[in-house]
Amino acid sequence: MASSRTLVLAVLISFLSCYAPVPSLASSDGFLKCLSAAIPKQLLYTQSSPSFTSVLVSSIRNPRLFTPTTVRPLVIVTPTNASHVQAAVVCGRQNDVRIRVRSGGHDYEGLSYRSVRPEVFAVVDLVNLRSVSVDQKTATAWVDSGATLGELYYAISKASKQLGFPAGLCPTVGVGGHFSGGGFGMLLRKYGVAIDNVLDATLVDAKGRLLDKQAMGADVFWAIRGGGGESFGIVLSWKVKLVPVPPTVTMFSVPKSVNEGAVDILTKWQEVAPALPDDLFIRVVIQKQVADFQSMYLGTCDTLLPLMSSRFPELGFNRSHCKEMSWIQSVPYIYLGSTATVEDILNRTTSLDTFNKATSDYVRQSIPKDVWVQIFAWLAKPNAGLMITDPYGGKISSIPESATAFPHRGGVLFNIQYMNFWSAATDGSAQTKWLKDFYAFMGPYVSKNPRQAYVNYRDLDLGENVIVGNVSSYQAGKVWGEKYYKGNFQRLAMAKGQVDPSDYFRNEQSIPPLAASK
Numbered sequence: 001m002a003s004s005r006t007l008v009l010a011v012l013i014s015f016l017s018c019y020a021p022v023p024s025l026a027s028s029d030g031f032l033k034c035l036s037a038a039i040p041k042q043l044l045y046t047q048s049s050p051s052f053t054s055v056l057v058s059s060i061r062n063p064r065l066f067t068p069t070t071v072r073p074l075v076i077v078t079p080t081n082a083s084h085v086q087a088a089v090v091c092g093r094q095n096d097v098r099i100r101v102r103s104g105g106h107d108y109e110g111l112s113y114r115s116v117r118p119e120v121f122a123v124v125d126l127v128n129l130r131s132v133s134v135d136q137k138t139a140t141a142w143v144d145s146g147a148t149l150g151e152l153y154y155a156i157s158k159a160s161k162q163l164g165f166p167a168g169l170c171p172t173v174g175v176g177g178h179f180s181g182g183g184f185g186m187l188l189r190k191y192g193v194a195i196d197n198v199l200d201a202t203l204v205d206a207k208g209r210l211l212d213k214q215a216m217g218a219d220v221f222w223a224i225r226g227g228g229g230e231s232f233g234i235v236l237s238w239k240v241k242l243v244p245v246p247p248t249v250t251m252f253s254v255p256k257s258v259n260e261g262a263v264d265i266l267t268k269w270q271e272v273a274p275a276l277p278d279d280l281f282i283r284v285v286i287q288k289q290v291a292d293f294q295s296m297y298l299g300t301c302d303t304l305l306p307l308m309s310s311r312f313p314e315l316g317f318n319r320s321h322c323k324e325m326s327w328i329q330s331v332p333y334i335y336l337g338s339t340a341t342v343e344d345i346l347n348r349t350t351s352l353d354t355f356n357k358a359t360s361d362y363v364r365q366s367i368p369k370d371v372w373v374q375i376f377a378w379l380a381k382p383n384a385g386l387m388i389t390d391p392y393g394g395k396i397s398s399i400p401e402s403a404t405a406f407p408h409r410g411g412v413l414f415n416i417q418y419m420n421f422w423s424a425a426t427d428g429s430a431q432t433k434w435l436k437d438f439y440a441f442m443g444p445y446v447s448k449n450p451r452q453a454y455v456n457y458r459d460l461d462l463g464e465n466v467i468v469g470n471v472s473s474y475q476a477g478k479v480w481g482e483k484y485y486k487g488n489f490q491r492l493a494m495a496k497g498q499v500d501p502s503d504y505f506r507n508e509q510s511i512p513p514l515a516a517s518k
């Protein structure tokens, strides 16, 4: 058995090394010529450029997605203005070379820089398009897709201490991919997801046109807000509504082990947390035999104490748990630790040492106490990973499911992210098997028909596009598409049919085009 697996692997490797990086020369020559005519040479990295590999890995975080057999792009284009992006699309169309767009490179399956199957493609990497301009008077900002969340938060705090923005926790996540999938963090109960606060955007479509909200039309503007990255074109920038933050927020972390009552407290948490006042967000990171209740409260410790003792006394929260700080200080605090500084959220450096794989669920009915006991038994197994639960309710749940493409709204108690990690010392098969088995175990206790998932926690095990007649199949796409987008999937496919009917912008989980008449 081992030897036949080795053989399959060897065949696969030779297949990939023959086909992966070597495109049909005619089209690649034409493509490179076309690019060189419109874009300065120093912004183009072909596979033979000395810095090709360092540019390619610059924002890769997960070595599972970058191996010797990973299908690499023919060229990486790093535009410094919109006309370069438009030129890349026009040249790609003329020469049958597809484009994958990368902003922060955090895609859980690496679809912004690798192709799962052998394919000739180019990467448009927006790393040089990352300005943030804040208008304090109107409490709005224009942010380029290539900016990180840390760069966005930092620029807002420089302009005003009274303003913030509701998006993810990790400062190196890119605005482009994150907003495309919805984007949530500790302000989700107060202000919803990132795209609930988007007012306008600019998009380069499959014809190479640069469109604003009005020019792209209502259906496409609806689709880019939560319908996932890649499908509708390259979003260059977003106009966002900034949100008020108080001078003091209170952070806390209260870890409870199973021996300290974690099962009972979690059983209570899942009903309490989604129903708390919107100013209070309490998520849980559950690993080994400990549930760590991590919170942000938009106010002081003095007002949080009575709220906690009336609504959630089971947690045993007291004044010693309170960490008061400004909203901008909470950004490094929650993700980089208590010694990190606000400047540290500008650090884009990533490291390639931890392999990981993740998937997600939505929970609409409380999980019974005896099941929480079994969940802790799963987390105690050898090679177990962790789960993070984010409560919904409040603003995120008050918006109708069809108002934006992000559909996880009313009735959701919480989101679960499951994740497992390993090092180069193992092949990860035990860790990924644990993840799959635990996900199967959770099936009866989570959303059903279809079982829902968050596209920003992308998982190719949910399904991949099937190409029929040169375009991604809508029927086949429903398998994974309705998990991410519920009833919005069909409308997304129709928006795709309007803006990119020939399916130029595609990847393994892009929205398939559907003609309006169907």
Ligand SMILES: Cc1cc2nc3c(=O)[nH]c(=O)nc-3n(C[C@H](O)[C@H](O)[C@H](O)COP(=O)(O)OP(=O)(O)OC[C@H]3O[C@@H](n4cnc5c(N)ncnc54)[C@H](O)[C@@H]3O)c2cc1C
Binding pocket: 061, 100, 101, 102, 103, 104, 105, 106, 107, 108, 110, 111, 112, 126, 145, 167, 168, 169, 170, 172, 173, 174, 175, 176, 177, 178, 180, 181, 182, 183, 184, 185, 228, 229, 230, 231, 233, 234, 235, 236, 456, 457, 507
């Ligand atoms: C460490 C870590 C922490 C995270 N924390 C959170 C969190 O707190 N909350 C949360 O909601 N999510 C979180 N995520 C998930 C994150 O939101 C997604 O991975 C997101 O898609 C990353 O965006 P990116 O620009 O960095 O990724 P990329 O890999 O650049 O892009 C992701 C996808 O979007 C497409 N895309 C990128 N830019 C554009 C563009 N300008 N126009 C059109 N399509 C584009 C890509 O082609 C790809 O398909 C986290 C991920 C990681 C790795």
Ligand SMILES: *[C@@H]1O[C@H](CO)[C@@H](O)[C@H](O)[C@H]1NC(C)=O
Binding pocket: 038, 039, 040, 080, 081, 082, 083, 084
């Ligand atoms: C974009 O850059 C090109 C040079 O590559 C330049 O000719 C063009 O004027 C620039 N466009 C804008 C809008 O800055």
Ligand SMILES: *[C@@H]1O[C@H](CO)[C@@H](O)[C@H](O)[C@H]1NC(C)=O
Binding pocket: 096, 469, 470
């Ligand atoms: C499929 O699309 C590619 C790229 O646009 C094109 O080169 C090819 O001719 C098409 N094939 C068919 C069968 O239409």
Ligand SMILES: *[C@@H]1O[C@H](CO)[C@@H](O)[C@H](O)[C@H]1NC(C)=O
Binding pocket: 254, 316, 317, 318, 319, 320, 321
């Ligand atoms: C607060 O709670 C912690 C346990 O989480 C406990 O160790 C500590 O003694 C408590 N402090 C006060 C002042 O009650």
Ligand SMILES: *[C@@H]1O[C@H](CO)[C@@H](O)[C@H](O)[C@H]1NC(C)=O
Binding pocket: 344, 347, 348, 349, 350, 351
């Ligand atoms: C940026 O982050 C990397 C990786 O975490 C770290 O090694 C480096 O020291 C940081 N750089 C600065 C200037 O803080």
